[in-house]
Amino acid sequence: xxxxxxxxxxxxxxxxxxxxxxxxxxxxxxxxxxxxxxxxxxxxxxxxxxxxxxxxxxxxxxxxxxxxxxxxxxxxxxxxxxxxxxxxxxxxxxxxxxxxxxxxxxxxxxxxxxxxxxxxxxxxxxxxxxxxxxxxxxxxxxxxxxxxxxxxxxxxxxxxxxxxxxxxxxxxxxxxxxxxxxxxxxxxxxxxxxxxxxxxxxxxxxxxxxxxxxxxxxxxxxxxxxxxxxxxxxxxxxxxxxxxxxxxxxxxxxxxxxxxxxxxxxxxxxxxxxxxxxxxxxxxxxxxxxxxxxxxxxxxxxxxxxxxxxxxxxxxxxxxxxxxxxxxxxxxxxxxxxxxxxxxxxxxxxxxxxxxxxxxxxxxxxxxxxxxxxxxxxxxxxxxxxxxxxxxxxxxxxxxxxxxxxxxxxxxxxxxxxxxxxxxxxxxxxxxxxxxxxxxxxxxxxxxxxxxxxxxxxxxxxxxx
Ligand code: ADQ
Numbered sequence: 001x002x003x004x005x006x007x008x009x010x011x012x013x014x015x016x017x018x019x020x021x022x023x024x025x026x027x028x029x030x031x032x033x034x035x036x037x038x039x040x041x042x043x044x045x046x047x048x049x050x051x052x053x054x055x056x057x058x059x060x061x062x063x064x065x066x067x068x069x070x071x072x073x074x075x076x077x078x079x080x081x082x083x084x085x086x087x088x089x090x091x092x093x094x095x096x097x098x099x100x101x102x103x104x105x106x107x108x109x110x111x112x113x114x115x116x117x118x119x120x121x122x123x124x125x126x127x128x129x130x131x132x133x134x135x136x137x138x139x140x141x142x143x144x145x146x147x148x149x150x151x152x153x154x155x156x157x158x159x160x161x162x163x164x165x166x167x168x169x170x171x172x173x174x175x176x177x178x179x180x181x182x183x184x185x186x187x188x189x190x191x192x193x194x195x196x197x198x199x200x201x202x203x204x205x206x207x208x209x210x211x212x213x214x215x216x217x218x219x220x221x222x223x224x225x226x227x228x229x230x231x232x233x234x235x236x237x238x239x240x241x242x243x244x245x246x247x248x249x250x251x252x253x254x255x256x257x258x259x260x261x262x263x264x265x266x267x268x269x270x271x272x273x274x275x276x277x278x279x280x281x282x283x284x285x286x287x288x289x290x291x292x293x294x295x296x297x298x299x300x301x302x303x304x305x306x307x308x309x310x311x312x313x314x315x316x317x318x319x320x321x322x323x324x325x326x327x328x329x330x331x332x333x334x335x336x337x338x339x340x341x342x343x344x345x346x347x348x349x350x351x352x353x354x355x356x357x358x359x360x361x362x363x364x365x366x367x368x369x370x371x372x373x374x375x376x377x378x379x380x381x382x383x384x385x386x387x388x389x390x391x392x393x394x395x396x397x398x399x400x401x402x403x404x405x406x407x408x409x410x411x412x413x414x415x416x417x418x419x420x421x422x423x424x425x426x427x428x429x430x431x432x433x434x435x436x437x438x439x440x441x442x443x444x445x446x447x448x449x450x451x452x453x454x455x456x457x458x459x460x461x462x463x464x465x
Contacts, residue, residue, distance in 0.1 A: 001035050002035075002124050002125060002126040002148075002149070002453070003035065003036055003037050003038070003122065003124070003125050003126070004031060004032055004035050004036075004037035004038075004125075004126055004128060004449065005037060005038045005039075005040060005117075005120075005121065005125050005126065005127045005128065006028050006031075006032060006037065006038070006039045006040070006127075006128050006130065007040045007041060007113065007117070007127065007128070007129045007130065007134060007137060008028070008039075008041050008129075008130040008131065008133075009041055009042050009077070009130075009131065009133045009134070010025075010041060010042070010044075011039050011040075011041035011042070011063060011065060012025030012026070012028070012029055013063070014029075014058035014059070014061065014063070024226070024367075024441065026229065026441075027229065027441040027442060027444070027445050028130075028445070029061065030442070030445075031445045031446075031449070032060070032061045033059060033060050033061055034060075035060075036060040036061070037060070037061060037062070038061070038062045038063075038064060038120060038125075039061060039062070039063050039064070040053070040063075040064045040065075040066070040113070040117050040120070041064075041065060041066070042065065042066060042067075042068060042073075043065035043066060043067045044065075045067045045068075046067065046068050046069065046070035046073045047067050047068075047069070047070070048069055048070065049069070050066070050067040050068055050069055050112075051067065052116055053065055053066040053067075053116050053117075053120075054067075055120070062120075064116075064117070064120055066112070066113060066116050068109060068112070069112075071105065072105045072108050072109050072112070073109070074105070074304075075101060075102040075104070075105020075106060075108075076102075076105050076106045076108070076109040076133070077133070078302070078304045078305055079099065079101075079102030079105060079106065080098075080102040080103050080105065080106035081106060081132055081133045082302055082305055083096070083097045083098075083099075083102060083305060084096050084097065084098045084102065084103075084167065085132045085167075086132070086156065086268075087267075087307075088159060088163065088164070088166070088167050089132065089154075089156045089157050089158065089159055089362075090156065090157065090267075090268040090361065090362040090363075091157075091159060091163055091361070091362050092267065092268070092361075092362075093163065093166055095267065095307050096166070096167075098167070098168055100168075103168075103169050106136070107136050109133075109134075110134050110135070110136035110137045110139075110140050111136075111140050113134065113137055113140070114137055114140030114141045114143070114144055115140075115144070117141070118141065118144045118145075118146060121141075121146060121148070123146075123147065123148055124148060125148050126148060126149045126150075126151070126449070126452060126453065127141070127146075127148065127149070127150045127151070128150075128151045128152075128153070128448070128449070128452065129150065129151065129152045129153075129180075130152075130153055130155065131153070131154065131155050131156070132154060132155075132156060135152070135173055135176050135177060136173075136176045137150075138150040138152065138176070138177075138179035138180045139175075139176045139179040141179075142179050149181045149182075149452055149453065150179070150180050150181055151180060151181060151182040151183075151184065151448065151449075151451075151452040152177065152180045152182070152183050152184065153184040153185075153224065153448060154183070154184065154185050154186070154190070154364070155186070155226070155364050155365075156186075156363075156364040157186070157187075157189075157190055157362050157363070157364050157391070158185050158190035158191075158193045158194045159193060160193045160196070161193065161196050161197040161200060161201055164193070164197055165197075165201065170197075170201075171202065174194075174197065174198065174202055174214070175214070175215070177219070178212075178214040178215070178217035178219055179217065179219075180219055181219055181220070181452060181455075181456060182219065182220050182221075182222065182448075182451055182452045183219060183220070183221045183222075184222060184223070184224040184448055184451075185221065185222075185223050185224070186223065186224070186225055186226060186364045186365045186391040187223050187225060187365075187391045187394050188223050188394070189391075189394070190223065190364075190391075191210070191221055191222065191223045194221055195212070195221060198212055198214060202214060207459065208459065209459035210222040210459075211456060211459045218456050218457075219456060220451070220456055220459070222451060224444055224447055224448050224451075225365060225391060225392075225394070225395060225439060225444070226364075226365045226367070226441065226444050227370060227436065227439040227440040227441050227442075227443060227444050228367050228370045228371055228374060228436065228440065228441055229440060229441050229442070230370070230374045230436050230437050230440050231440075232343070233343075233347055233371050233374035233375050234374055234375070236343055236344045236347035236348075236375070237347040237348065237350065237351040237374070237375035237376070237377075239344065240344060240345075240347055240348030240351060241351075243348070245344075245345055245348055246348045246351075246352065249348065249349065249352055250352065253293060253352070256290070256291055256292055256293050256331070257291060257292045257293070257354040257355070257418055258292075258293055258294075258295060258349075258352055258353040258354060258355075259278070259292060259293070259294045259295070259353060259354065259355035259356075259357055259414065259418075260294075260295050260296075260297070260349055260350060260353035260355070260356055260357065260372070261274055261294070261295070261296040261297065261298075261356075261357040261358070261359075262296075262297045262298075262346060262349075262350075262368045262371075262372075263296075263297075263298055263358075263360070263368065264298065264299060264301040265298040265299060265300045265301050265308065265311060265312060265315070265338065266301055266302070266308070266311075267307055267308070267311050267361075268360055268361055268362050268363060269298075269359075269360045269361075269363070270359045270360045270361040270387065270404040271296065271298060271311070271315055272311075272314055272315060272318055273359060273361070273404045273405065273407060273410070274296070274357055274359045274404070274410070275296070275315065275318045275319060275322060275334070276318065276407045277359070277407050277408075277410035277411045277414065278294045278322065278333070278334065278357075278411075278414065279318075279321075279322045279325070279326075280407050280408055280410070280411035281411040281414045281415060282322070282325075282326045282333060283411075284408070284411055284412075284415075285411070285415045288415070288418060289326060289328075289333075290328055290331045292333075292354075292418060293331070293332070293333065293334075293335065294333060294334050294335070294357070295334075295335040295337070295349065295353075296319075296334065296335070296336050296337070297337050297339070297341065297346075297349075298315070298336070298337070298338055299338060299339055299340040300312060300338050312338075315336070316336075319334050319336045322334050346371065346375075347371070347375045350371060350372045350375035350376070350382075351375045351376060351377060353372070353382050354382045354383065354417070354418060355382060355383055355384075355385055355414060355417045355418065356368075356369070356372035356373075356382055356383070356384045356385065357385050357414070358372070358384065358385065358386050358387060358390060358392070358399075359385065359386075359387045359402060359404040359410060360387050360389060360390050360404065361387070361389060361404055361405070362389050362390075363387070363389065363390040363391060363392070364391050365390065365391040365392050366386075366390040366391065366392045367392075369384060369386055369390060369392040369396055369399070370392060370396070370436045372384055373396065373429065373432045373433055373436050374433070374436050374437075376429055376433075378426070378429070378430075378433075380422065380425075381425050381426060381428075381429035382417075382425070382429075383399075383400060383417035383418075383420050383425055383428065383429075384396060384398070384399040384400070384428075384432060385399065385400045385402055385410070385413050385414060385417055386399035386400070386401055386402070387401075387402060387403070387404045388401050388402065388403055389403075389404065395432075395435040395439070396432045396435060396436075397431060397432075398427070398428035398429060398430070398431035398432040399428070399432060400413045400416060400417055
């Protein structure tokens with residue numbers, strides 16, 4: 001078995017506990033542990049003239065952490081990756097700030113990463129790059145002579161060609177993708193979007209098996225919908241029953257229904273729309289006043305980007321307005337918390353929530369939707385309200401699917417969910433849980449690595465006629 005090398009911006013340190021590191025980090029660490037491997041990423045530090053990476057070992061995994069030049073790191077992370085690519089891939093054209101200097105800084109970081117990773121590689125290694133921070137990495141490794149297999153997984157949506165074309169560097173970015181052997185996207189919709197761009201704008205060709213030809217390169221583009229560690233969530237949710245935290249939560253609700261949202265504080269997550277829809281529920285269906293409490297957990301994120309600071313202010317105003325208008329002396333409609341919780345606490349909150357509100361404007365997959373399903377009590381499950389624009393909506397067809405731009409429609413769905421009879425809740429939950437249990441994070445990891453190990457020539461000789 002080839003040694004696995006994972007590259008990601010953030011590396012979960014060996015001591016970070018599962019509850020803190022998150023499902024993806026834990027699954028990657030497991031995959032590395034099983035076959036032995038290297039995890040390469042940013043150290044979280046900046047320094048002019050950065051030294052070679054800090055390399056250390058823990059069990060079967062070697063970690064290599066690279067420090068970056070401060071200006072490169074800014075241009076790369078807050079500049080191009082989160083100032084241009086993130087809004088682009090989430091269809092937020094108005095939020096894009098594109099600067100050539102950032103694009104150059106973004107590329108320099110991949111170049112720098114490639115130069116410091118190359119001496120740590122052996123020719124038989126399989127390299128798996130994660131996310132939009134490092135799209136040019138394969139091209140840079142190829143320039144340095146690495147001929148082994150390289151895969152890329154894009155955790156966020158791939159935009160349709162009309163949207164993608166607004167990015168000045170679109171052609172170079174897709175050219176960069178062609179240096180991978182396998183490009184993984186979350187959904188079939190994302191795959192279609194990228195293939196359409198390649199055939200209609202980049203003069204590439206497409207053949208069965210996800211094979212793509214672009215200039216002299218041949219590679220594959222396939223969808224790999226990411227999952228969660230379902231068993232761990234089921235376990236944590238069950239274990240929470242009767243514990244101190246759960247009792248405190250129950251007591252605080254005083255018999256009221258709970259509607260929960262858990263999202264990073266990010267404009268792609270549709271938080272203002274969700275707040276507005278909750279306000280509309282209380283306005284249009286007054287019977288729910290004093291009967292339902294919404295809890296929105298939203299740890300702040302990327303505060304170095306102006307859009308995120310503005311969103312935080314907007315939510316404070318909206319949340320305050322809802323509470324000001326509807327609160328009673330013994331009931332606060334909206335609990336808004338800007339902090340992170342351990343997985344066990346989240347699982348307890350999910351399990352006690354009659355509604356799970358996952359209403360992003362765009363989302364690659366959305367793991368919270370799957371976590372909410374896994375944490376439910378099968379005998380009395382809650383209802384998932386899910387945006388059609390989350391990748392998870394393809395699989396979780398038992399959810400109440402909503403359009404987050406339709407505030408009244410969402411309020412209506414919240415009302416339907418709160419009134420849904422037990423039998424229907426069970427049926428819908430079962431359909432969702434079947435998907436969550438069969439397509440877990442472990443299967444996702446295995447599938448990607450298995451496809452990456454298959455040579456592209458095995459599939460076809462050339463374009464579809
Ligand atoms: P994110 O945009 O971060 O991920 P998501 O898939 O929902 O979105 O994952 C967030 C994770 O963070 C979840 O596991 C959740 O439990 C955790 N989390 C959120 N708030 C928390 C809190 N307050 N305390 C503790 N944990 C919290 C990106 C893409 C998604 C894609 C994932 C994985 O944007 O579309 O699903 O990568 O590919």
